Amino acid sequence: AQTVTQSQPEMSVQEAETVTLSCTYDTSENNYYLFWYKQPPSRQMILVIRQEAYKQQNATENRFSVNFQKAAKSFSLKISDSQLGDTAMYFCAFTPGGDKLTFGTGTRLAVRP
């Protein structure tokens, strides 16, 4: 069974600064997909970034980037130039492919003005 662990229940960052959210996972699969989702108070899960395990290059999407360490089973999210609109819950998620997602427990991020 796969597990996803987010060890930071809450994080806070000053506007325009950089913050890193941690995620570790456990799986026996060799190929899989990892995601970060953002969930604002409306509760819609919004895809932030996606990483395929077979790709060594870290994924980037504008101000969002990941540090994917396959051997360590670590998948952290870096948010640069934080904006007030980044305030939300962030969930790390895993799937072996084409199948259900396993989520972590989330990290609540607050961006301070």
Next chain:
Amino acid sequence: GAGVSQSPRYKVAKRGQDVALRCDPISGHVSLFWYQQALGQGPEFLTYFQNEAQLDKSGLPSDRFFAERPEGSVSTLKIQRTQQEDSAVYLCASSPPPTGKAQNTIYFGEGSWLTVV
């Protein structure tokens, strides 16, 4: 439609009442998922369809929960004899066929908030 659409957005049910939650996935998406998210928790998998076939229902918490997708498009999650512990946000998601750049990416709707009183 442009995104995954769910209705109703908010539902208050009296304990013991039956409820039905509807999900309209993104056009062309063959896979459809239901998740349950309790307050302060991450979403938990309930069930998964590929077209009209329910391939995995291992996450359904009891036989009071039933899901269907008879024509491989719209899906309904039905909860019979609701209990207070059923209060949660029910998220529907869909994903495209396993080809192309977006494969294995799951897109979520806004959820249906169920409160059982």
